[in-house]
Amino acid sequence: MPKEVKEKPQYAIVASVQLPNVSDVEFEASLTELRELAKTLGFTVIHTFTQKRASFDAGAYVGVGKREEIRYFVKGELVSDDEADDDSDEMLDEDGRATVDGTVENAKASTMATTSLDQPIEVIFVDHEISPSQARNLEKAVGCQVMDRTMVILEIFHRNARSRAAKAQVEIARLGYMAPRLREAAKLAGPQGRQRSGVGGRGAGESHTELDKRKIRDRIAELQLEITAMEVERKTQRARRQDRQGGANVALVGYTNAGKSTLMRALTGSEVLVANKLFATLDTTVRTLYPESVPRVLVSDTVGFIKNLPHGLVASFKSTLDEALDASLLLHVIDASDPGFERQLEVTDKVLEEIEAQDIPRIRVFNKIDHVGDQGDRGDHGDVTAQAEREAALREKYPNCIVMSARNPEDVAKLHKAIVAFFQRDLIEAELFLPWSAQQLRGAIFATCEVLAERAEEEGAFFSVRGEQAVLDGLRGQIGQL
Numbered sequence: 001m002p003k004e005v006k007e008k009p010q011y012a013i014v015a016s017v018q019l020p021n022v023s024d025v026e027f028e029a030s031l032t033e034l035r036e037l038a039k040t041l042g043f044t045v046i047h048t049f050t051q052k053r054a055s056f057d058a059g060a061y062v063g064v065g066k067r068e069e070i071r072y073f074v075k076g077e078l079v080s081d082d083e084a085d086d087d088s089d090e091m092l093d094e095d096g097r098a099t100v101d102g103t104v105e106n107a108k109a110s111t112m113a114t115t116s117l118d119q120p121i122e123v124i125f126v127d128h129e130i131s132p133s134q135a136r137n138l139e140k141a142v143g144c145q146v147m148d149r150t151m152v153i154l155e156i157f158h159r160n161a162r163s164r165a166a167k168a169q170v171e172i173a174r175l176g177y178m179a180p181r182l183r184e185a186a187k188l189a190g191p192q193g194r195q196r197s198g199v200g201g202r203g204a205g206e207s208h209t210e211l212d213k214r215k216i217r218d219r220i221a222e223l224q225l226e227i228t229a230m231e232v233e234r235k236t237q238r239a240r241r242q243d244r245q246g247g248a249n250v251a252l253v254g255y256t257n258a259g260k261s262t263l264m265r266a267l268t269g270s271e272v273l274v275a276n277k278l279f280a281t282l283d284t285t286v287r288t289l290y291p292e293s294v295p296r297v298l299v300s301d302t303v304g305f306i307k308n309l310p311h312g313l314v315a316s317f318k319s320t321l322d323e324a325l326d327a328s329l330l331l332h333v334i335d336a337s338d339p340g341f342e343r344q345l346e347v348t349d350k351v352l353e354e355i356e357a358q359d360i361p362r363i364r365v366f367n368k369i370d371h372v373g374d375q376g377d378r379g380d381h382g383d384v385t386a387q388a389e390r391e392a393a394l395r396e397k398y399p400n401c402i403v404m405s406a407r408n409p410e411d412v413a414k415l416h417k418a419i420v421a422f423f424q425r426d427l428i429e430a431e432l433f434l435p436w437s438a439q440q441l442r443g444a445i446f447a448t449c450e451v452l453a454e455r456a457e458e459e460g461a462f463f464s465v466r467g468e469q470a471v472l473d474g475l476r477g478q479i480g481q482l
Ligand SMILES: Nc1nc2c(ncn2[C@@H]2O[C@H](COP(=O)(O)OP(=O)(O)O)[C@@H](O)[C@H]2O)c(=O)[nH]1
Pocket: 036, 254, 255, 256, 257, 258, 259, 260, 261, 262, 263, 304, 367, 368, 369, 370, 371, 380, 404, 405, 406, 407
């Protein structure tokens, strides 16, 4: 079901700590992915704060100077922070991005940047899973809601879960995430929160949390039983689906940021709608291939693979990917410009096998070829030689693959053609004769077949068509009866 259309942008910022064992490339890739996930949730990320540290700040994930800088940015004004005198942790910053002096300068610049915003900054996204108390402290320090990586991913899975099994699986993960956070929620709620238990006082608040925790455990057990029961049911459904003939469905699968949604829009002609920002946040899960083909092909987007998927979310991810099983063709979209694309390709193949989608025909689509060798800041014109080399290597290694750029309309047309060709592989060419007396069937011919040529004769019209055998037989039968 489409979400409510939001008229105003929801602004957000991102913060991340780079630990010593994380390379710059890895760090940036993870941040890009998080921003992409935030966009999926409908947020416009306007700034990213980064910091190099030996470890996360035990109290609030980022160091105190950084917190101050972020708060300036969020509030759009200079506010003094009681804790701001403790600057010891900022010394670890190697490129001086977060030294305390620099912080104030950055903050002043930030203040200017944010005063022009028509909306407040609502959320700060954090690129790690942080503890409940870190989240609470950070929230207090910077003055907006905190969402950590796990929470973001859970929300996306929640929105993408369609089958009952997927919904149950995601709920289990959500409950597991929430359980340790209840105590913090109770603390945040203050005395009022404790009163809910009816007794009041500190101990009562704690026991209320214990009660909630037990409820959560019971609910998880219940859901687990449901899932086990549903697995049996699913196997029979699967068998039924595989028996079912026809149904030209394509599903786009692959990592987040590979270009699935962009391709979906390009392939289905929904570009115009999506260019209008209002629609960018709408669920665009299933659309018709455009220009339309015979048979009509439905294209669906699936939840993207995630590079840093928290271990506890693997089962939920697989269950939300289940809808790919309904497809008769998978387009596996790969970002050919991502240095880690081969590893991602392997992981995708492995997961598809685990959800038993390995027998569904697949086209590998190496996207973003235009971006190969692009250092990011030089615009969209990457290194042409590097692109040609990468393309040749890919074609050699993956014989039937498509190497393309979603930004190139000719490439999109080629992919469109490949999809249509796949679904037309069982079509046959034939000639139909429609007497003038049976012209009411003309519409039916155009609706169910691809008409290659039409020729008027004295007795009626000849159509050279391409269609499914069963459809052609049906039409001939109808013509004969008239
Ligand atoms: N340079 C380049 N960028 C692309 C291409 N395809 C998609 N993108 C960009 O990559 C980002 C992620 O694309 P999106 O379709 O949202 O990826 P998804 O997460 O797989 O749905 C967006 O900023 C797109 O504009 C491409 O072929 N070339």
